[in-house]
Amino acid sequence: MKELWVKNGLVFTEEGFREINIRVIDERIDSLIKNEAEPLIEETDTIIDASGCLVVPGFIDAHVHFNDPGRTDWEGIETGSRAAAIGGTTTIFDMPLNCAPSVTNFKNLLDKKEYLTSMSHVDYALWGGMTDTNLDNRLELTQMSKGIIAWKAFMSESGIEDFRFVSPVGLKKAMQAAKEDNKILALHAEWEEEIDRLTAYYKHRAGINERKAFLASRSISAEEKAVSYALDLAAKNGTALHFVHISSAKVVGLIEQAKKSGVNVTVETCPHYLIFDEEDFLKNGAILKCAPPLRPREEVEGLWDCMQRGWIDTIGSDHSPCLYSMKATDSIWDAWGGIQGVQFTWLSLLDEALKRKINLKQILPLGTSNVAERFGIADRKGWIRPGLDADFVLIRLDESTVADKQSFAFRNAYSPYENRKFLLKVKKTILRGKVIYDDLSGVIKEKLGVCL
Numbered sequence: 255m256k257e258l259w260v261k262n263g264l265v266f267t268e269e270g271f272r273e274i275n276i277r278v279i280d281e282r283i284d285s286l287i288k289n290e291a292e293p294l295i296e297e298t299d300t301i302i303d304a305s306g307c308l309v310v311p312g313f314i315d316a317h318v319h320f321n322d323p324g325r326t327d328w329e330g331i332e333t334g335s336r337a338a339a340i341g342g343t344t345t346i347f348d349m350p351l352n353c354a355p356s357v358t359n360f361k362n363l364l365d366k367k368e369y370l371t372s373m374s375h376v377d378y379a380l381w382g383g384m385t386d387t388n389l390d391n392r393l394e395l396t397q398m399s400k401g402i403i404a405w406k407a408f409m410s411e412s413g414i415e416d417f418r419f420v421s422p423v424g425l426k427k428a429m430q431a432a433k434e435d436n437k438i439l440a441l442h443a444e445w446e447e448e449i450d451r452l453t454a455y456y457k458h459r460a461g462i463n464e465r466k467a468f469l470a471s472r473s474i475s476a477e478e479k480a481v482s483y484a485l486d487l488a489a490k491n492g493t494a495l496h497f498v499h500i501s502s503a504k505v506v507g508l509i510e511q512a513k514k515s516g517v518n519v520t521v522e523t524c525p526h527y528l529i530f531d532e533e534d535f536l537k538n539g540a541i542l543k544c545a546p547p548l549r550p551r552e553e554v555e556g557l558w559d560c561m562q563r564g565w566i567d568t569i570g571s572d573h574s575p576c577l578y579s580m581k582a583t584d585s586i587w588d589a590w591g592g593i594q595g596v597q598f599t600w601l602s603l604l605d606e607a608l609k610r611k612i613n614l615k616q617i618l619p620l621g622t623s624n625v626a627e628r629f630g631i632a633d634r635k636g637w638i639r640p641g642l643d644a645d646f647v648l649i650r651l652d653e654s655t656v657a658d659k660q661s662f663a664f665r666n667a668y669s670p671y672e673n674r675k676f677l678l679k680v681k682k683t684i685l686r687g688k689v690i691y692d693d694l695s696g697v698i699k700e701k702l703g704v705c706l
C-alpha cells in the first residue's frame with residue numbers, strides 16, 4: 255500500500271473550492287480531510303505541499319488527434335501526451351482519424367490499442383469512426399462499440415482519404431447504429447453540399463482576399479444546417495449526440511433549444527474559438543486555419559456568453575497537428591486545417607476566464623466532471639472525490655507561463671499560442687497518485703498512461 259498526501263491546497267470539489275487535505279492510497283483518492291493548518295510541511299515522497307495552489311481534477315481532453323500509429327511525423331502519442339501532461343491534462347480521447355489507418359474497423363481498433371500500449375504519459379480512450387464505407391457493416395460496428403469511448407462521424411469531407419464523410423442518408427443509419435449499441439455519436443457538423451457550393455464559388459475568385467474567401471466558404475449557416483438536420487434525426491431515433499468544435503453562439507443556441515425539448519445532446523467548443531477571431535486568421539493565415547473556421551468577434555463573445563449560461567458542456571482542444579510544411583503552402587486552400595494547442599488548452603482558457611472575471615467553478619467542469627459524466631467514466635475520473643482516480647493538477651494563479659517555442663512538447667514546434675503569456679502556471683500534474691509532471695523537473699520518463 256502506498257500513501258500520498260496533497261496538503262494545504264485549495265481543492266476544487268463538488269462543494270466548490272475547499273481548504274482540505276487529500277489522502278491517496280495507491281492510485282485512488284481515499285479521503286478528503288479538513289485542513290488543520292500545517293504551515294511547515296516538508297515535502298517527501300508521500301507528502302506534496304500544495305500551499306498557494308489550486309488543486310483541481312486532472313483535465314480530460316475528449317478531442318485530440320495524436321496520429322499514432324501511421325503519422326508519427328505529425329505528432330505521435332508520446333509527444334502529444336507529454337504536451338497534454340504539461341498542460342494539466344491527465345486523460346485524452348484520441349480521434350479515429352489522422353492516424354493511419356483510420357479506426358473504422360475492428361482490426362484497426364485492436365491494432366491501434368496494442369500499438370499504443372505503454373506509450374502514453376496520460377490515460378486515454380479511443381474513438382471509433384463511422385464513415386459511409388462501414389455503416390452497413392452492423393456486426394463490425396457492434397464489435398467495435400465495445401472497445402471505444404464513442405463514435406465520431408463527419409458530415410463534410412474530413413481531408414483524410416480513408417475517413418469518408420457520412421451522407422445525409424447515411425447519417426440516419428449512423429444514428430440507429432449508435433442508439434442500438436448505446437453509444438454516443440459525435441459529429442463534425444458542417445453541411446457538405448453548402449461548403450462544396452461556396453468553395454466552388456470562392457476558390458480562385460479574382461479580386462477577393464484568399465483568406466477572406468476561405469472564411470466565406472465555410473459559413474455559419476453550413477454549421478447551422480448540419481446541426482439542425484442531425485438534431486432532427488436524433489430526436490426521431492433517440493440517439494445520444496455530441497457536437498464537436500461548435501464555433502458559433504447561434505448554433506449553440508439551437509442545440510440548447512433541442513436539449514430543452516428533450517433531445518439527448520451535448521456540445522463541445524474549443525479554446526481557439528474562444529480566444530482567436532477571424533481577424534487573427536486574416537492576419538496570421540494557415541497556422542489558424544481550422545474547420546469550422548474562426549469566426550467574427552461577436553461570435554467569440556457570444557460563445558463566452560453561452561459558457562456563462564451553462565449552454566456549453568465540454569471543452570476539447572481538437573489538437574490537430576501536421577508538419578509545418580503543410581501549413582507553409584502558397585495557397586490557404588492547400589494548407590492543412592488544424593490547430594496545435596493541447597499543451598495550452600487549460601492555461602489559455604483559464605487565463606481568459608480570469609481576465610473576464612468568470613468564476614472558475616463555472617469553467618472547470620467543462621474539462622473535468624462534465625466530460626467524465628457524458629462519456630461514462632465518472633466512476634473513475636472527473637471529480638476529486640473518495641474512490642476516484644487520484645488525478646490532480648496543481649495550479650498557481652500568482653505565477654505565469656509564457657508559451658515560448660522551447661517549451662513546446664508536441665512534435666512540430668509551431669502553435670498559434672506561441673509567445674502568449676498566461677497569468678497562471680501548472681506546477682504539478684498527478685496521474686493516479688503519481689506526479690507525472692513537475693514544473694521544475696519536467697515530465698517523468700515512465701509512461702504510466704493506460705487505456706480506459
Ligand SMILES: [Zn+2]
Binds near residue numbers: 317319349572574
Ligand atoms: Zn478534430
